[in-house]
Amino acid sequence: xxxxxxKKDWSLFFSLTKILKIKTIIPLLNKIQKxxxxxxxxxxxxxxxxxxxxxxxxxxxxxxxKIMYIHVPASWGALALYLVMGVFNIFGFIKRxxxxxxxxxxxxxxxxxxxxxxxxxxxxxxxxxxxxxxxxDARLTSMLILCALYIGYIISTQTYESSKLTLxxxxxxxxLLNIPIIKGSVDWWFTLHQPASIQxxxxxxxxxxxxxxxxxxxxxxxxxxxxxxxxxxIIHNLNFFKSR
Amino acid sequence: MTGGFLTWGSILYRENIVFFIKPSELIAxxxxxxxxxxxxxxxxxxxxxxxxxxxxxxxxxxxxxxxLDKNNTITVHYNGVLPNLFGExxxxxxxxxxxxxxxxxxxxxxxxxxxxxxx
Numbered sequence: 100x101x102x103x104x105x106k107k108d109w110s111l112f113f114s115l116t117k118i119l120k121i122k123t124i125i126p127l128l129n130k131i132q133k134x135x136x137x138x139x140x141x142x143x144x145x146x147x148x149x150x151x152x153x154x155x156x157x158x159x160x161x162x163x164x165k166i167m168y169i170h171v172p173a174s175w176g177a178l179a180l181y182l183v184m185g186v187f188n189i190f191g192f193i194k195r196x197x198x199x200x201x202x203x204x205x206x207x208x209x210x211x212x213x214x215x216x217x218x219x220x221x222x223x224x225x226x227x228x229x230x231x232x233x234x235x236d237a238r239l240t241s242m243l244i245l246c247a248l249y250i251g252y253i254i255s256t257q258t259y260e261s262s263k264l265t266l267x268x269x270x271x272x273x274x275l276l277n278i279p280i281i282k283g284s285v286d287w288w289f290t291l292h293q294p295a296s297i298q299x300x301x302x303x304x305x306x307x308x309x310x311x312x313x314x315x316x317x318x319x320x321x322x323x324x325x326x327x328x329x330x331x332x333i334i335h336n337l338n339f340f341k342s343r
Numbered sequence: 344m345t346g347g348f349l350t351w352g353s354i355l356y357r358e359n360i361v362f363f364i365k366p367s368e369l370i371a372x373x374x375x376x377x378x379x380x381x382x383x384x385x386x387x388x389x390x391x392x393x394x395x396x397x398x399x400x401x402x403x404x405x406x407x408x409x410x411l412d413k414n415n416t417i418t419v420h421y422n423g424v425l426p427n428l429f430g431e432x433x434x435x436x437x438x439x440x441x442x443x444x445x446x447x448x449x450x451x452x453x454x455x456x457x458x459x460x461x462x
Binding site for chain 1: 362363364384424425426427428429436450451452453454455456457458459460461462
């Protein structure tokens with residue numbers, strides 16, 4: 100291990116720069132990938148069994164409300180991955196480290212997949228409950244914009260050239276503006292989409308506790324799966340980047 | 344690029360940022376024409392749902408779930424498929440024209456709140 104790495108770093112950025120060395124990060128990611136993939140399988144099995152066999156139906160919507168267990172974690176994942184992607188791109192601009200852009204680029208496909216899952220399951224949920232597959236309200240529109248940002252970012256960062264990666268990074272950082280809009284859309288304006296049922300900051304939930312358990316397990320499953328997929332992609336991309 | 348992004352965003356948002364208006368806001372509009380299509384959201388009043396001839400449904404929607412004020416309530420006529428969640432004291436959004444103090448809806452959407460309860 101590096102000598103400096105063991106020293107007490109007062110700066111988080113400094114230690115992050117050390118961790119972000121390609122030699123250090125690949126073995127670390129290998130471990131993260133294996134552990135989180137295993138954990139995600141366990142969480143999917145436990146969560147799936149719980150949802151199908153034990154989770155109660157909603158009093159108004161019946162069993163249709165169970166789409167929530169996929170829709171909500173996927174939406175959280177799409178937002179969280181976009182944030183992480185943006186943070187890595189900002190860090191890449193500050194520290195001028197190309198591997199930061201590569202890491203950000205590797206996160207995008209999983210984020211897009213989650214965003215699409217969120218839009219599709221939301222649409223399927225909307226038909227029986229609201230009476231429509233799609234409306235142009237603030238929440239749905241801002242989520243579609245997130246999807247477009249992901250696609251735009253993926254298209255613009257297809258190669259490993261620094262000019263392409265930087266262009267993509269601009270898109271991703273500017274697109275960060277959309278994240279608080281998505282979060283606030285249901286509170287700031289009248290939307291067809293209902294306000295958030297779970298407020299992490301206030302530790303408040305308007306879900307029945309027996310539904311909350313299922314949702315938390317599924318959220319962990321989606322998070323671990325995203326960690327596994329992203330680390331797999333980062334390892335692949337970094338190895339390719341190194342071998343050029 | 345920033346400009347492009349913001350313009351794109353504003354075009355998408357301008358028309359739809361407010362998805363619906365309240366019944367009181369519709370009534371308060373002085374220059375409302377029968378040509379324009381409105382989206383109005385409110386609560387279906389208890390005991391207001393009636394069947395009329397040829398399958399047309401009549402009900403009243405209001406700003407509040409328990410309403411005492413006539414200026415907050417509009418009468419809606421609708422003939423079509425209703426969403427599953429439609430019912431008394433449920434939040435709905437209706438789209439259509441407002442003619443002679445009657446709202447002729449061509450679309451009825453139901454709105455769910457953030458509460459989920461055990462059956």
